[in-house]
Amino acid sequence: MTHGQAGGQAGGKPHAQPQESASAPAQTLRRTLGLFDAVTIGLGAMIGAGIFASLGPAADAAGSGLFYGLAIAGFVAYCNAMASARLAALYPVAGGTYVYGRERLGEFWGYLAGWAFVVGKTASCAAMALTVGTYVWPGQAHAVAVGAVAMLTALNCLGVQKAAWMNRVIVALVLSVLAAVVVVCVGSSQSGTEGAPAGVTGVLQSAGLLFFAFAGYARIATLGEEVRDPARTIPRAIPLALGITLVVYAAVALAVVSVLGTGGLATASAPLADAVRAAGASGLAPVVRAGAAVAALGALLALILGVSRTTLAMARDRHLPGVLAAVHPRFQVPQRAEIAVGVVVAVLAATADLRAAIGFSSFGVLLYYAIANASAWTLSSRLRARALPALGLVGCLVLAATLPASSVLWGAVVIAVGAGVFFVRRTLIPVRK
Template identity: 75%
Template sequence: MTASAAGLRRTLGVGDAVVIGLGSMVGAGIFAALAPAAHAAGTGLLLGLAVAAVVAYCNALSSARLAALYPASGGTYVYGRERLGEFWGYLAGWSFVVGKTASCAAMALTVGAYVWPGQAHAVAAAAVVALTAVNYGGVQKSAWLTRLIVALVLAVLACVVVVCLVSGETDAGRLDVGASGGADGVLQAAGLLFFAFAGYARIATLGEEVRDPARTIPRAIPLALGITLVVYASVAVAVLSVLGSGGLGEATAPLADAVRAAGVPGLVPVVRIGAAVAAMGSLLALILGVSRTTLAMARDRHLPGALAAVHPRFQVPHRAELAVGAVVAVLAATVDVRGAIGFSSFGVLAYYAVANASAWTLSSAPTARVVPVVGLVGCVVLAFSLPGVSVVVGAGVLVVGAVAYAVRQRVKPGAGRG
């Protein structure tokens, strides 16, 4: 068997898959999206969180149904191709790889900002190199490291919640759910927070590396999403009760600011370490997921075929991982974290729009189509509620991808022959 044709090793169980999803979602959401979402929605932050959760849940159910039917690396790239046609699968894969590459850069920069603010870009690039090396050694090692990261981050978040809720500075009146930012602000906040929920895609893209995927993936995705929602809601309520929506929206390090305002400044260094570790966990799982989708697209020649190689010893897509790591390291050394988050959100929402459209084809029963319809409409609405620059750049990148696909189709051997 050649390296490019070799299959990936099935080593992950339900617990491993849930942990990989948690490692993506928890780190990204709490430490990167909460403050800008509060800035957009004002007192409507919790409403925005609820909207994002509903859309994410619909996407999770659609993804779980599809993953059970198509347990292969690539996630919605595979589902769109099989259910809607080659172009839609390609567009989903393009959206995922481009959008999540931006997410990788954002998470790497978050690591740098917390570890060494004066050298954030250098630290970010070093983190990418280190985690690419971990992934190169095998997905089981990645899952074990992610498990340790998730345990530490959840412990830190639990401390933040307890400190804020028992503080004398806590004021339940700050939890007013009136949407001071208006409906547009609530939707924009939901779009930004959706970026935080999207980590369950990493579970679907590991279809060739989980044991009994028809059973494991449908169980792991809702479990990971449900745990993450509980964590997000708890932290959001705790931080809002101390800072209020105005203070949270202006905070550069909201959880650290919250424990300081709660009268426990000694916990700030712990929160900073937790934030850096959480971002590392997200980055680890993101590189893992992007490389698997790159593998799937390379197998179908939508990306260079050399990226489809699987290492004969470690049984991982080593060339795809090295290529993704190199691109992310360059981005982490040059881009701005805020722009990366908005752009990534647009790409991820486009990806899940294709997932819901694919799930819609699985059954003609009206009741079975409610979830994918709600998910599809939600993805489109949230995508176009994001900041204008993110919408313009994101749509432009999708157009570039579509043009590249059309050009490739025209130059394929045999194209245009009668």
């Protein structure tokens, strides 16, 4: 990977201007986050609406093999996160794999990572909005979802940002709700029906769907500009946050399955609320619904912010329409990118199915992390150092390929369209000097 390695050096001419631009924020952002803050941010990104939404589709795919799928999803997430951690320590700038792929593999792979992130996380936004609707008002889930997107987009356009203390409040609230679900379900004598055992393909498909619930872990890595001693803090924070999350997810899944069974879980529209109701604690169901809605709103706010900022970065590099690169002079936010993302998410939230949105999101995000692992592969020539990114790369591609057929088909079409746009643009428009 001589070309990619050359691009990562200060004098690498092909990437000199993008690298300079990407490095500019480092002059203004302060390194204030320690290990505790980094772990809390990781927990806030992972322990949220994903666990409220993805258990049902995963149980439908895997049946009694649900927990094998959870273990596989957790392992692939770990491989991806450690690859992102190594890259973030080397490139402590904003942009994530959009930067890593460009610097290590070349401009096209960085662009493809950014495109996969934007389309995958846009679907994640729709899934979070639909989760809000499903738990708040099941009969009008799409209308509530569109309203939530409109409200948060308007707030983002005014410069509203989620502070670190608010992240801690949301994490504490969601953990409290999940703990209550576990206690109620474990103490119940109710038992559900087991789903039919699934083969290897079903287990892998469930792992791909459950990966959706882990997909926020790399937010720790993307904060490389603001973490104190990132080369030491980030590699410690990621496995800690992932380990805590995996334990929480396993406990919740075991508790819910003990009441609903994998068969009942597979057909539940709001699995955790249905579980506490089946366990005889109907009074707790509104609390669970409220907790799910708060978690989903927090995740949706952060996702819209992240997608709009990646859209802004790609627009600045002319990979997306340049009009989206404008920053509002008063509120200092990319309002046009915010509005564009909000409109697309609202359309998806009004028309898409929650399970389809989860599958499509997982496909795009898995390809994004596949490029992160390929980028990490170039960091060392030692076999031992390459083992984890190699496993992560293979794991991402396998899980993406075994997602529901409609998710794979539409995901492949959208990724192919993005790649086609890149090559047409390179052919018709001269590369900027």
